[in-house]
Amino acid sequence: MFDTDLKSAPPVRVRDLTVAYRETPVLWDIDLDIPEGQLVAIVGPNGAGKSTLIKTILGLVRPASGTVAIYGQPYERQRRLVGYVPQRGSVDWDFPTNVLDVVQMGMYGQLGWIRRPGRREREAALDCLEQVGMADLAGRQISQLSGGQQQRVFLARALAQDARVYFLDEPFAGVDATTERAIIDVLRELRARGKTLVVVHHDLETLREYFDWVVMLNVRLIASGPAEMTFSRETFQETYGVRTAALTELFDAHAVAAAGD
């Protein structure tokens, strides 16, 4: 199934993917192509398998069946093209290290075994911190960072990977407005440079404002397409399986705004 023509292959192609933890399926028969150069959101309720989808694409979770290709090739051959921002809560922020050191970890893959980061890596890492607005905190102990600053350090570490397609697991979860602004600016800047960004997202209010493409997921793939066309009352109800008044308002407000245009 792997394309030989790299130019035509999409950044991410998923075929017949099923993932199960013990007997419970977490992802069921997913077929998905993610287009290049777009800001892509993955949305769905808790337990929908959003993080699992990302982790399976990155080879961190072994699928029960199906295949994943990055630009037409298995992930193991394309690691250098991929950047990853895990959930902020997945690490111990009391670990004895500083901001610059964490950002440099993004370059460990390029460095390979045993070689340590040197002057070149240090300068590249500082540049990445500059992009997320944290250059002045390079020497700060990571336990002293706010949640938003932690998130930006993780983003800077992914920038240091110098990838073509980035996967971000809930980068906007529990961050302050400054950080949200800084992150979305960086993501748009990356998009302008032709990068593809796949983001697990929770805030449906900002979905259409931030993203070009939406993947709606609830164990099965509900919909995948351009944000404006895909995120509708129907797909929403199918994904979340609820009809709460507050969330239906989301669409009415949008309909009114659209009518007023």
Next chain:
Amino acid sequence: MIPQILHDLLFDYTLRNVALGSALLGIVGGVLGTFAVLRRQGLVGDALAHAALPGIALAFMLTGSRAPAVLMLGAAVSGWLGTLLILRIVRDTRISEDTALGVVLTVFFGLGIVLLTQIQHSGDANQAGLDRYLFGQAATLVAEDVRTMAVVGGVALAIVALLFKEFKLLAFDAEFAASLGFPTDRLSILLTSAIVLAVVIGLQTVGVVLMAAMLVAPAVAARQWTNRLGVMVLLSGAFGAAAGVTGAVISVTARHVPTGPMIVLCATVIVVVSLLFAPERGIVWDAVRRRAMTREALASGPGRTP
């Protein structure tokens, strides 16, 4: 009295071996213990040390030799098997890690005690002193022991020095390391194997029952004083060496003081002082800062803040 001990440390055969041996085990335990503690695997060291006991007994039963290299090899193999068993139980069953640790630790230790008792009643004159592996006896260290400890400990330290960057990433963010292509499972096993070496060289001096303290205590104390992993590793090694030498020398010079427990008590003093008085993280300074803040808040008065 102190100058006399310093003189003996250099020139007395027994005391010099005791000091070198316990310094070695302290350094290696402290360095490897740093990674065990940061990966929240302090208890793995405990299970591993207990699991080493049947290996010591079996090595003696099979070879009839008490050569340190032979017994250490037995200890290493059995400690390593115990650790792999824990990892497999956690991965392949629904038994939680603490339960798996408890089961493996007690089963291996029980087996070790049974074998040890068998040996002691076998009438083999050569077996005398195998029981020192329970609580450790530094006075029995001879030059050959120290040489073997230096080689084994050197291997463990070399592994850490070479793969410092990889172990750091593994300890901080294993999933990210895996996404970069580092074989985290194999790195993890290698790190655990290095911890096995650290435990093994401490068994004769500290004993299987308390060896885990030499992994955990120096690392916990070192974390209090620094925010950098490199410094923490060195400091932890130094604390381990200090506790090892002090405890072992006290136990050898005073009569009827078991070495292992004495070393662990010395390490505990370092931990307590560090927990209380380390500049940033110490409990005492924390309390002082908090009181100052409360006083400031009271002085500025209630009505002022909106």
